[in-house]
Amino acid sequence: MSEFVIYGIPGSPYVRAALLGLEEKGCDWRLHALPFGAHKSPEHLARHPFGRIPVMDHGDFRLYEVQAILRYLDRVVPEPRLTPRDPRAEARMNQICGITDWYFMPQVSAPISFQRLVAPKFGLPVDEARLAAAIPQAEISVAEIGRVLGDQQFMAGDDLTIADLMLAPQLTTFAMTSEGRTIVQRYPNLVSWVERMNARPSMMATTWEKVTEMAKAA
Numbered sequence: 318m319s320e321f322v323i324y325g326i327p328g329s330p331y332v333r334a335a336l337l338g339l340e341e342k343g344c345d346w347r348l349h350a351l352p353f354g355a356h357k358s359p360e361h362l363a364r365h366p367f368g369r370i371p372v373m374d375h376g377d378f379r380l381y382e383v384q385a386i387l388r389y390l391d392r393v394v395p396e397p398r399l400t401p402r403d404p405r406a407e408a409r410m411n412q413i414c415g416i417t418d419w420y421f422m423p424q425v426s427a428p429i430s431f432q433r434l435v436a437p438k439f440g441l442p443v444d445e446a447r448l449a450a451a452i453p454q455a456e457i458s459v460a461e462i463g464r465v466l467g468d469q470q471f472m473a474g475d476d477l478t479i480a481d482l483m484l485a486p487q488l489t490t491f492a493m494t495s496e497g498r499t500i501v502q503r504y505p506n507l508v509s510w511v512e513r514m515n516a517r518p519s520m521m522a523t524t525w526e527k528v529t530e531m532a533k534a535a
């Protein structure tokens with residue numbers, strides 16, 4: 318099987334979600350690291366006209382959008398399976414993927430986690446007013462994710478699925494911020510899920526530090 322190549326910037330939660338899928342499947346992959354801001358360069362816009370990361374190459378097949386990447390990966394590398402067979406569990410997986418893309422990313426990760434953890438690393442100003450205004454929506458997102466998780470081990474049941482891989486880079490990072498820690502701690506089931514996810518070899522292999530080291534070594 319051809320190697321998978323991921324174009325992205327170390328630290329991006331969407332890049333990490335793609336890498337998690339590759340790690341969970343035990344695939345050979347390589348990061349084509351881009352410097353901060355290079356996702357808007359003509360070279361990258363030729364790969365991804367919307368100027369986002371990641372982009373994946375698998376042989377002569379190029380794909381962007383992390384849900385599409387993870388679903389493709391689950392088809393071409395069937396084991397371990399990351400999509401439930403049960404229709405309702407699959408629907409829950411899809412629901413969490415949608416919540417991650419439509420609510421958690423724009424309403425929690427961008428206004429809170431990015432400001433607290435990413436902006437300072439790149440010398441960007443922190444917009445405290447935007448951050449404070451995002452707290453009520455963050456509380457809704459976290460409460461709803463906690464409700465969906467219930468007493469299951471993973472977001473769509475007792476097996477790891479694409480939903481966990483989509484959400485983990487964002488929710489575990491949010492839980493590292495002071496605001497996120499306070500909110501997540503209200504839900505012991507989510508605290509356990511965060512610990513369970515952080516303990517997975519795939520998560521440990523794709524921390525910001527590890528991916529930055531890989532980018533430097535490439």
Ligand SMILES: N[C@@H](CCC(=O)N[C@@H](CS)C(=O)NCC(=O)O)C(=O)O
Nearest residue numbers: 329330331368369370371382383384
């Ligand atoms: N729906 C896209 C979202 C990707 C995304 O938003 N990636 C962020 C990095 S985590 C990005 O490229 N941000 C650059 C920007 O918003 O200009 C996907 O699944 O790939």
